Amino acid sequence: MSKITTTTRLLLRPLTTRPIIPSTPRHFTTTLPKMSPSTLPTPASCYADFCLIPIGTPTPSVAKEVASVQSLIRDSGIKHTMHSAGTTLEGSWDDVFRVIGQAHSLVHQSGIVRVQTSLRVGTRTDKKQTAEEKVKRVEDILAAGQQ
Template sequence: MLVAFSVAPSGTGRSDGSVHDAVAAAVRIVRESGLPHRTTSMFTEIEGEWDDVFDVVKRATEAVGAFGSRVSLVLKADIRPGFTGELDAKIDRLEAALEASEDELDD
């Protein structure tokens, strides 16, 4: 399964609204999990078995909770039994499709 999630504290008391320290605490947990992952400016994607992935998401959310009085969690899952390596494979298929359509335009 693939999960894309974003977790952030609120009620931090910071006037600048910055949450980078809290997000870093969450990303550290993801990286230490050993599961395949990718972090972008808005989400962290993680791949693995249901229980393993949700354990990491739970621990990351709890880590962020230490930085504020509330936590916001946004989560999207792609549950496709029998498939692994999709963190990169989905991107590879997209790039191949884009390249194929560009080749068709060149013809």
């Protein structure tokens, strides 16, 4: 899975002074490659589940702000699923985090001076798996166990 050639790997200053063991199982290097941050890309795809909270609102209800953010996301064209505890986005890293940043700006523009978002974001390089497929995979295992 590693995209690093042996040549490149040798050119990188290792994090530890221990020699790189060539027979590391499953192509894990004993040290991670070091590259200049400016050349590293952000992931081409990710999923991010987030929950945005306006702080210092006059009432405890934040449904209006959530609706506004949902509207922004819908207009962005990014694949999204709202659930009771957040919204899951699927798209490129840059698109996903641009729209979440814009969501903060949108809520600030309505007069709320402080916004906090809790999120979990995942990336994988071995396969593409949609949100639906992830849920179905677990449900299939559960169903098989009940036979």
